[in-house]
Amino acid sequence: MERKHIPLQKQRLEAFSDGVIAIVITLMILEIKIPEVTGNASAGEIWNSWFNAIPLLIAYILSFVILGVLWVNHHQFFQQVKHIDRKLLWYNLHLLFWMCIIPLPTAFLGLHFERPEATALYGFNMFMTASAFALMREYVHKNEHLLIDHLSKALRKKLRIKILATVALYFISIFTGYISIYISLGIFLLIIVIYFMPQNTVIEIKE
Amino acid sequence: MERKHIPLQKQRLEAFSDGVIAIVITLMILEIKIPEVTGNASAGEIWNSWFNAIPLLIAYILSFVILGVLWVNHHQFFQQVKHIDRKLLWYNLHLLFWMCIIPLPTAFLGLHFERPEATALYGFNMFMTASAFALMREYVHKNEHLLIDHLSKALRKKLRIKILATVALYFISIFTGYISIYISLGIFLLIIVIYFMPQNTVIEIKE
Amino acid sequence: MERKHIPLQKQRLEAFSDGVIAIVITLMILEIKIPEVTGNASAGEIWNSWFNAIPLLIAYILSFVILGVLWVNHHQFFQQVKHIDRKLLWYNLHLLFWMCIIPLPTAFLGLHFERPEATALYGFNMFMTASAFALMREYVHKNEHLLIDHLSKALRKKLRIKILATVALYFISIFTGYISIYISLGIFLLIIVIYFMPQNTVIEIKE
């Protein structure tokens, strides 16, 4: 009589995560109410009502890009994972939870762009999301049998520093809005730029 | 001339279920309206309006975790299933039906945390969900050709007791709210804790 | 220089259809607004407000089951399909279109259960959905290279009669509500019962 875990499918975890991220990224648009104009509004009034929706659109674009970065990294992270276990399902659900919440501070940021409370809530949500990602990453890297074999130590260290730096930056962004909301917005943009930089896509394989 | 069932794909059942669960888990957030504050509200007024949304957030987190438990168990259950038939599609749709309903009592619980009617509705929905899961499990275990071969009788019995206990606990939770809503909430938490316990992930394989 | 169609993946058509059906089946629940009760409402008032939502819930359950029947049949239909082409993508999109519309007459039926206009709209939507399915089926059966090889003529004829009967019944249900809405509701139930009957799951394979 052998005791064994029921093997879990990485593919189903990925499909479920893709589903949740796809829904979140699309749902946010629901928060943007189309401007209501009367039938005999002038062209100027119509364009004005759309211009007023621009902060909401900018907040939506910001969250869309951040969710895009998260999806790309989720994709790349699970390319490094060989096996999954039940705990990893929960680390992933924890990450998805914070991603599901994102539409709330996004809409609040769009409505109250000028308020430090809005960037604080937004930064907090992103800080928790990045932390959830870091926790999941730590768990997998502490359980090496879950990882594919050919990841170099140097790369693993580099990826770890990068994600911890992201967590730290988001933490700082919670408070910087009280000095100027543009510092917080600048931090959000900085993190996106870091993740767009091409060197991150290269992986060193040890042989 | 042979008469045979058209084989059905387990994979498509899983993908469809994942889609529904992903949508339910994400849709619930729509019920949480972001607090409306005027442009010149004080910081205190803003935070107050968010604090008022905390019961809704707690109800959302509770349902998120319960749906997470259900997804993990759905995942593990279908890892034990080898073949599916048309009846199993319907047992699964029945389960999905009760999961789709969850956002309704969740929002009601968030708005009326202190009312026994809210925990009764919530407990009833969870009781029906767990019953639907139990019914599906019974069907598969009565039709052994649907199961993978190497499940020990001991494990199958243990899993059965566990799910029937869950059904019983949720049934009790419908009524306990009339004594104190905290008993019902305690039962909801207890069930989550039971499903988090690590021994459940181990499977004994008979050889 | 050979001229050839780019092969299309049946799997991606199925995944997309599953996504759309999963979203429709879950979205409908959004139309059911949770009853608003004041903080000091009596238990009687709370239960009354939920009882008032019962027609909406019944309409939702009806559409959930019909969409379930459609998904099960979509699943079984594409198990009979070997190849897909660009036209079949559009026959399928046409079917999905009428399925996407279902939440509208469902909500209208839930709000105006007693009106023949509500059953007429509902019946019309179902008539168009069933017609779209029949059209897709006719297309595939006229292009035999799309079909798997071992479908007997007898079975194909039986399936054809069944779907044409469904189309006819839904057509009749558009008008019967003006005599009594219960005739229309009875037709909707009758069709569900027909599709639940077990003999439909058996396929005769010619050898």
Add this chain to the structure above:
Amino acid sequence: MERKHIPLQKQRLEAFSDGVIAIVITLMILEIKIPEVTGNASAGEIWNSWFNAIPLLIAYILSFVILGVLWVNHHQFFQQVKHIDRKLLWYNLHLLFWMCIIPLPTAFLGLHFERPEATALYGFNMFMTASAFALMREYVHKNEHLLIDHLSKALRKKLRIKILATVALYFISIFTGYISIYISLGIFLLIIVIYFMPQNTVIEIKE
């Protein structure tokens, strides 16, 4: 020590895109509010309220078909792609962004059918969507290792002309509404007809 990109899965990109497109295509229906009629409304009043919803339905059908065309082409495009890289993920996310926005001008067009501002916004969104598709196509065709081997130069040139013509037509449609909105609507229909034409499904394979 070799330096290599982590391979990315084309399948996951497709599944994620399917999810987003499925949600967008289904979400739009939420913008169509079912007509509110009182319990004792006459049949005439009920039908009138539905007739008033017809512009919204037409706008919805238009966007449904355009999104269908986009999905079919997305499907066919990735059938021509052999490998994906990180940049392609972002080109695809850029395309999905503009597709996610579509429900906004769709609803606006439905509410203000007669206004050139509505067709301008709609045309602009479609212009950006087609441009995003063209950009993604250009990127893949400049990086030939991402493409499957057997695409003839002639076909590639034909496909390029077709998509650039689509971009140009949508650009024109932004402005033609100020002469007559029916010119813009005519352009939208013309593009759909172009993509329905059967010759587009044939591919010349060089040997």
